[in-house]
Each structure stands twice: as C-alpha cells, then as structure tokens.
Amino acid sequence: MNEDTNTAVQVIGLSKNYGDVQALRGVDLSIAAGEYFALLGPSGGGKTTLLRLLGGFIRPSAGQILLHGQDVSEQPPNHRPTSMVFQSFALFPHMTVAQNVGYGLRLRKLPGAEIAERVGAMLDLVGLSDLADRMPHALSGGQQQRVQLGRSLVLETDILLLDEPLAALDAKLRKDMCLELKHLQEQVGITFIHVTHNQEEAMTVADSMAIIADGELIETGTPRALYETPRRRFTADFIGENNIFTGRVSAVNDDGVEVDLGYAKLTLNADGQAVTTGDDVAVSIRSELVELLASGTAAGAAHQIMAATYGEAVYLGLATSHVATLPNGEAILARHISRGEAPDALAAGAAVELAWPRSMMRLHLS
Ligand SMILES: Nc1ncnc2c1ncn2[C@@H]1O[C@H](COP(=O)(O)OP(=O)(O)OP(=O)(O)O)[C@@H](O)[C@H]1O
Ligand SMILES: [Mg+2]
Missing domain, CATH: 2.40.50.140 (Nucleic acid-binding proteins)
Known part of the structure; x- marks a missing residue:
C-alpha cells in the first residue's frame, strides 16, 4: 500500500446533508500527522459537522475519510484513532477528577494498576495532580476544561478532536488556555484538530488552519499566510x-x-x-x-x-x-x-x- 504515514487526515469530496440542509459540500482536506490544525469559520459553517464526521459520530452523505491512510468512512467511533473533546460534554458530576480522567480506561477494562498509573501521569501533564480527589462542581471553568482534556488524552489516540474547547471560558482564561493547549500538543506530539469561530484562538494554537463557511472549505494555510496573503476574498474579509x-x-x-x-x-x-x-x-x-x-x-x-x-x-x-x-x-x-x-x-x-x-x-x- 502506498499510504502516506505523514498524513493523519485525508478527506476527499466529503459532503453531509441533514435533510435539505447541505452542511458540508465536497470538502477536500489533508492534515499532517503531529500538526496542530484549526478549523475556523462563522457559526453554522459546518465545522462541527466536519469534526463529527472525522470522529465517526455521523456518516458522510458522500466522500471518503482516511485516517493514517485507512479508509474509516464506515467505521464507528471506537474503531477510529480519534477521541473527541465536546464543547458541552459535562464531566460526570458524581466522580472525582481522577475518576473522570480514568473513565475511558475503565470502560476498556484495563488493569487497575495500569489505570492508576496512566491517570496519575495525565493529571501531572494537565496540571491537576493536586485536585485529583475534587468533585467537578468544586472546580473553576478552566480546571474543568483541563479534566476534559485529560479524559480524552489519557486514551492515547493518535488524533484529538476538539470542538470549541475554550468557548465556556472568559477572555483572559481563554488566552492562557490557548497557549497551554499549544504547549500540551507539542509535548504529546499527536495531531490536534481544534474547531473555533475565534480568529485569535485559531491563530494562537494552529500550525495550519482552514477557513470553513457555508459548508465549503474556503482556504487552508498557515496563520501567517492566511493573514498576509489570502487568496480568497472571504478570507481577507474574515481574518483581521x-x-x-x-x-x-x-x-x-x-x-x-x-x-x-x-x-x-x-x-x-x-x-x-x-x-x-x-x-x-x-x-x-x-x-x-x-x-x-x-x-x-x-x-x-x-x-x-x-x-x-x-x-x-x-x-x-x-x-x-x-x-x-x-x-x-x-x-x-x-x-x-x-x-x-x-x-x-x-x-x-x-x-x-x-x-x-x-x-x-x-x-x-x-
Ligand atoms: N442534526 C442536524 N439536523 C439538521 N441540520 C443540522 C444538524 N446539525 C447541524 N445542522 C445544520 O448544518 C449546518 C452546519 O452546522 P454545524 O454545527 O456543522 O456548524 P458550525 O460551523 O459548527 O457552527 P457553530 O460555530 O455555530 O458551532 C448549519 O446550518 C446547521 O443548522
Ligand atoms: Mg459547532
């Protein structure tokens, strides 16, 4: 097989209709492995739809999705090398921070000792070691966000999908968390795909980014290229x-x-x-x-x-x-x-x- 192992995501002619709504129209996109990739665009543009298609939560109306060279278009979420951080997916309120982070590993029925070890390492990584036994209601918004991240990252998938991960945070915390996310991605080295409608957030975290509007992929490039040399009028209008x-x-x-x-x-x-x-x-x-x-x-x-x-x-x-x-x-x-x-x-x-x-x-x- 001539699969390109440097490509984490390859999407070919991907479309999604919800009834009469064409949420995504023939999108072609390729994302390099180990890259921090941002999907930026106005509300209703199709960002969440694309992320859910990548994660396998919905099926395409047309087109193909290859993850690390494998066609996963018909595979369910748990057969894909992805995990997803949902925007509004609350933490389990009756579980401690550590139990929340370990949840996915318990589902996988891993031995208790291994779970404890991996959860401990993850709490360290996301800066929550001191809060392992806290309940979610006693955490700040930023801390809850970290628990969510830990809960996804601990699964050690190759691709992390993040849907508006910072939307619930205030402007200052959002800025700090942006840089934290970027540094976290550099540390773990896996592919991050981060959906946002906030331009500064996208530019802060992204190695590369795509502009998505009206179900169409408008343009891709580095933050600098899209800012300084936009090809499409929409990009020029949308950024800066x-x-x-x-x-x-x-x-x-x-x-x-x-x-x-x-x-x-x-x-x-x-x-x-x-x-x-x-x-x-x-x-x-x-x-x-x-x-x-x-x-x-x-x-x-x-x-x-x-x-x-x-x-x-x-x-x-x-x-x-x-x-x-x-x-x-x-x-x-x-x-x-x-x-x-x-x-x-x-x-x-x-x-x-x-x-x-x-x-x-x-x-x-x-
Ligand atoms: N389950 C659904 N049924 C019908 N239409 C849907 C469904 N989900 C999304 N849509 C429509 O598809 C289009 C794209 O939605 P999507 O959620 O992907 O946008 P988005 O870019 O994530 O927007 P936002 O920034 O507001 O989250 C919108 O017009 C939306 O109304
Ligand atoms: Mg969305």
Missing part, C-alpha cells in the same frame, strides 16, 4: 480588518494589474493569479497598512495614493481606527497602534490622502 475594493481589471501588463474602481485606479501585482482585462475582481489592503497623509503630501511610486474625506477616530485601546470616506461613499479604515497620545486632530470633513504600499495589496478573483 481589511479594506476591500471591488472593481474591474482595466489592464494587465508587465508592471502588474490595473483595477478600475470607477473613482480611482489601483495598480498591483497579480501574485501569479490568472486575470484578464474585463474580469470583476476584489482588491484588499489591511487597515494597519493604510497611512493617513495631509492632502498634498508627495508619495513615491511604490505607494498607492487615494483621496478621501476624513470622518472620525475610534479609540480601541491597543489601536485607534481612523474612518474616512471614499469618493463612492464607502468607508475606509486606517488602524494604528495607540501610543498614549491623542492622534493629530483631523477635522471631520477634511480632505485627506491615504497611502499604502502597492506590494501589500492582494488581488481576489473570488
């Missing part, structure tokens, strides 16, 4: 804060692509994408790359300049977002790190010029 222009390609030449917005022309590099004159396209530029210039400031050829009307400054703590209006009435955002001083007072209605590096614009065909 992007200004997105829509227009038509008016020229393609050695210098790049010219896109006519009606009120201005953008010149940028095509990034190897096949475009022709007349194509409807979108162009994105991240708000943190947009500079605000007083009107009339000269800028080099490396910069795209655009006239706008200043609107207002919105103070966000870490950053201040400047809102201006383009000639077509749409808003454009320039976001800059706040440095403890009020931004230069620009009056609403003032004519300003916005500038950004041409090389940082991204072209989106769809």
